[in-house]
Amino acid sequence: MAKIDFGGVEEEVITRSEFPMAKARQTLKKEVIAVIGYGVQGPAQALNMKDNGFNVIVGQSKQFQRDWDRAVADGWVPGKTLFEMEEAAQRGTIIQMLVSDAAQRAIWPMIKKCLAPGKALYFSHGFSIVYKDQTKVIPPKDVDVIMVAPKGSGLNVRRNFLSGAGINSSFAVEQDATGRAYNRCLAVGIAIGSGYLFPTTFKQEVFSDLTGERGVLMGALAGIMDAQYQVLRAHGHSPSEAFNETVEELTESLIKLVGENGMDWMYSNCSATAQRGALDWRPKFKKAVLPVFKELYQRVATGKETARVLSACGAPNYQESLRKELAELGNSEIWLAGKATRSLRPHQAAKVISKSTKGVTGRSRN
Ligand SMILES: NC(=O)c1ccc[n+]([C@@H]2O[C@H](COP(=O)([O-])OP(=O)(O)OC[C@H]3O[C@@H](n4cnc5c(N)ncnc54)[C@H](O)[C@@H]3O)[C@@H](O)[C@H]2O)c1
Ligand SMILES: CC(C)(O)[C@@H](O)C(=O)O
């Protein structure tokens, strides 16, 4: 493992050169990898592994016709490489649990029956194993239990693979029954298109992932956008102005600069006025939201968020109520303003500018 200094803390990271594709192919040459679930991660991981030359089959319930049809449209052949979940799990030697987390609890009794000794049970989230008191997912002792959790949307797992970039993932071995669990885990990580692989545990992964997606990555992000937009609108700003200053400028401009070189560098490349204001207001926002993040982490650690997911997402009418909730969000003024704003992005001009590197590299840090 390469040792990398993360802000003064040394961590170990697996690189592609340490575990090259040839080693992954050698490690998995006798394995049949059964991807159970063709939602978001399922298609990305299955297609990347297939394109990388691994022996992959897909298990998808035909009751979810839309997902079955997507699998067929993506080239999986019913009866050859696409099966009902149970048949795929019987045929697989590595069984990838890529149905939704709530569905993993529902299909577990069926999956358990297919776990012959020596097979590997694979997850992309620590959820089912860590909250086993609630999910009842308790694997037999004679199978490997491994995880590779891509740190991004399944859409990017596939998009980055196709662009040649890859995506970083964390990985963990929960149970090594065969003595091969570690290598199997890393080999699948490389096979699905991971760039760098960060060691973790099932518990650390699920606690941080649930916090992140409820917090800064999705929940907090949408919440603070709503709040700022509301204040601007209440003071008479037009929807386009409020949206531009809340979302569009973030996604189209500033966050890309943060991604390139960090927050201080982005601050170094805006006006002195914006820089002063941002530095002054940062601690105020931190103070305001810190208690909310503490409450969130507690709810994750005590399993309350898991109970919420299992009861809500496992309910029979959930898809219908979810559709309504998402439609309400999509039809709210801020996101309708967003739709109009997106149609006005000046793509042509951007292409012309990108041919030159003059003036695009930015100021160095102060
Ligand atoms: N979506 C992501 O980008 C992402 C990123 C990292 C990790 N993960 C993890 O990957 C795993 C899969 O998540 P996902 O988002 O790809 O899947 P998802 O939540 O979109 O689930 C969709 C799949 O579950 C199946 N399904 C739903 N209910 C079912 C039921 N009752 N019985 C049988 N099948 C059912 C659907 O047919 C479909 O195949 C989860 O553990 C998730 O936490 C997801
Ligand atoms: C893509 C995310 C938010 O990182 C993932 O954790 C998920 O659950 O979809």
Ligand SMILES: [Mg+2]
């Ligand atoms: Mg998640």
Ligand SMILES: [Mg+2]
């Ligand atoms: Mg995540």
